[in-house]
Amino acid sequence: MSSSPIQIFTAAMPPGEASQYEPNLVRNTTTVLPPKTAEEGYHLSEDIAEDAITWLETHRSLAPDQPFLMYWASGAIHGPHHVPKEWADRYAGTFDDGWDAYRERVHARAIEAGWIPADAELTERHPDMPAWDDIPEDERPFQRRLMEVAAGYAEHVDFQVGRLLDEIERLGYDDNTIVMYMWGDNGSSGEGQNGTISELLAQNGIPSTIPQHIAALDDLGGLDVLGSSLTDNQYHAGWAWAGSTPYKGMKLLASHLGGTRNPLVVRWPARLSPDQEPRTQFHHVIDVVPTIYEILGISLPETVNGFHQDSIDGVSFAYSLADPSAPGQRRTQYFEVMGSRSIYSDGWMASAEGPRLPWVPGLPPGIKTWTPDQDRWELYNLDEDWSQARDLAVEHPEKLEQMKELFTIEAARNDVMPVGGGLWVAALHPEYRLSTPYSKWEFSGTTTRIPEFCAPALGNKPNVVSMDLTLPERANGVLYKLGGAGGGLTCYLDDGYLTYEYNLFLIHRTLIRSAEALPAGDTTLEVRTTYVEPRPAGPLNITISGNGTLLAEGIVPVSAPLLFTANDCLDIGRALGGAVSLQYRDKMPNAFDGTIHGVRIAYLQSP
Numbered sequence: 001m002s003s004s005p006i007q008i009f010t011a012a013m014p015p016g017e018a019s020q021y022e023p024n025l026v027r028n029t030t031t032v033l034p035p036k037t038a039e040e041g042y043h044l045s046e047d048i049a050e051d052a053i054t055w056l057e058t059h060r061s062l063a064p065d066q067p068f069l070m071y072w073a074s075g076a077i078h079g080p081h082h083v084p085k086e087w088a089d090r091y092a093g094t095f096d097d098g099w100d101a102y103r104e105r106v107h108a109r110a111i112e113a114g115w116i117p118a119d120a121e122l123t124e125r126h127p128d129m130p131a132w133d134d135i136p137e138d139e140r141p142f143q144r145r146l147m148e149v150a151a152g153y154a155e156h157v158d159f160q161v162g163r164l165l166d167e168i169e170r171l172g173y174d175d176n177t178i179v180m181y182m183w184g185d186n187g188s189s190g191e192g193q194n195g196t197i198s199e200l201l202a203q204n205g206i207p208s209t210i211p212q213h214i215a216a217l218d219d220l221g222g223l224d225v226l227g228s229s230l231t232d233n234q235y236h237a238g239w240a241w242a243g244s245t246p247y248k249g250m251k252l253l254a255s256h257l258g259g260t261r262n263p264l265v266v267r268w269p270a271r272l273s274p275d276q277e278p279r280t281q282f283h284h285v286i287d288v289v290p291t292i293y294e295i296l297g298i299s300l301p302e303t304v305n306g307f308h309q310d311s312i313d314g315v316s317f318a319y320s321l322a323d324p325s326a327p328g329q330r331r332t333q334y335f336e337v338m339g340s341r342s343i344y345s346d347g348w349m350a351s352a353e354g355p356r357l358p359w360v361p362g363l364p365p366g367i368k369t370w371t372p373d374q375d376r377w378e379l380y381n382l383d384e385d386w387s388q389a390r391d392l393a394v395e396h397p398e399k400l401e402q403m404k405e406l407f408t409i410e411a412a413r414n415d416v417m418p419v420g421g422g423l424w425v426a427a428l429h430p431e432y433r434l435s436t437p438y439s440k441w442e443f444s445g446t447t448t449r450i451p452e453f454c455a456p457a458l459g460n461k462p463n464v465v466s467m468d469l470t471l472p473e474r475a476n477g478v479l480y481k482l483g484g485a486g487g488g489l490t491c492y493l494d495d496g497y498l499t500y501e502y503n504l505f506l507i508h509r510t511l512i513r514s515a516e517a518l519p520a521g522d523t524t525l526e527v528r529t530t531y532v533e534p535r536p537a538g539p540l541n542i543t544i545s546g547n548g549t550l551l552a553e554g555i556v557p558v559s560a561p562l563l564f565t566a567n568d569c570l571d572i573g574r575a576l577g578g579a580v581s582l583q584y585r586d587k588m589p590n591a592f593d594g595t596i597h598g599v600r601i602a603y604l605q606s607p
Helices: 044-062 085-089 098-113 137-170 210-220 237-243 285-296 318-322 397-413 423-428 582-587
Strands: 007-010 025-027 030-032 068-071 179-182 264-267 332-337 340-345 348-352 377-381 440-443 463-471 477-484 487-494 497-504 508-513 521-531 540-546 549-556 569-572 595-603
Touching: 044 068, 044 137, 085 137, 098 137, 098 237, 137 179, 137 210, 137 237, 179 285, 285 318, 332 397, 340 397, 348 397, 377 397, 463 477, 487 582, 497 540, 497 549, 508 549
Parallel strands: 007 068
Antiparallel strands: 025 030, 179 264, 332 340, 340 348, 348 377, 440 595, 463 521, 463 595, 477 487, 477 569, 487 497, 497 508, 521 540, 540 549
16 A cells, blocks of 8 residues: 555535435535535435545546545435435335235345355344234335335435446546445434334424324325425334344344344455355444554554544454454444443343333333333343344343443443433433523524524524514515424515414424515514423414514414424525425525514523
């Protein structure tokens, strides 16, 4: 390898739950608006593939002799599942017989292909998870289409990866470029619970029914709308369970494989011959960096610019690339998320399911008094039981106690304590979510793209928004909006009429509208939000006045206690990102045609 500096490219990526059609992209510290709309054919996976290809071409032109490091991470298939209809249509009918039957087919094919051992057992469905036969007949088309969209989404991003590999080959970098393709950031996700058109409903703990979702979907255009920018859909947890065949686990279950095991493909034509034999050594994603370091002969510096560097916990798996049967060199690894946890050591794995099943809506019974000591632990010998199908806790109690003690040691060493701490905000205290420390703000009339975590919590805290405006005759346009198409709130003018809309994750919309058009001229507009009942998800009272005169008022019956999106923003004077209101979706960004001289926002002291 050359000793020249390594060129680094990282694709600008949003957080999870980002719309793949209307993402809030950031390059370094600068907001980057998508180059076109969803209607014009935009999709994030395609955009970041094209961006990476452009970077490769520039690198080839300016520094062809220097090595490079590219980290490329798509949104797929994290929720929401967004993909053009033609990709989902490729899978029409593929999943008609449901997740139980599909899982059996996948298990048989995986054994036939040699990806899993022939004696790997197909684990049983959790008793709290519905069977396909439990799904009412009139709801099955909805559930099938959710999985068709997910499958199309997965193939679509694989296609983009193929484009990148083709470009590397075209530029002459193919032979000596190491490619590590990790398929997934975790196991397939049960966060869609019973199937949803707006994924953040579940994370806000707001109960809903499948008929509600189907009814709202029908208003948007029916099943063909799933996967489009109009929805933030995520499939039923039964499909996530099937997607982790043959394991019990899925995302948010750190206790069982399926939630923590992902495929990794390594390609290096100069050193590795194509080899279909899976490596079975136990390794973790933290092992990727030390593997690259070993291959390149790089040592971790003890200090950088005078700052002592933490050690790297990972263990290189370079040894396994040339020798599939080499003994594994990672001895121990802990896992924990929201109280679900496990510990691996020398072929054994001890697991505690934790207090929360990701597919079960609402708060688990007893969660307010739960402690980790209450959990039952299971024990598995992975060398003999690939899929954690046979619990050996009763047969080997001493081994289980040894593993539990090892978990405590590893958890303490890696700052995991308190176990289950992630539940404090997500399940019990959404009011303590990550947020800005401020309680008052002053914005200009052109402020845009403030991420929701950094913006005032207009949708779930008592607040007042005061705006100094100059209105033209029959004014139009967005005054402000928070959130996106899947959920949010907005205040806008339509032919002079003032409208406040609260979009509760597509299943319910509250519209509060002035009785008369606002006259032209200078106006101080005030939107006041107060609690009807001070509780999470409780109703909100909205009053809107202009120059001290009441213009409109109403009640939002259910509010979003946590947040509307993880990626969309507060925008003033226009609506970038997703359209909170369908009323102006075809006019986006629906910029206000008057003047906003200033915006003042302050939290009110709750009673």
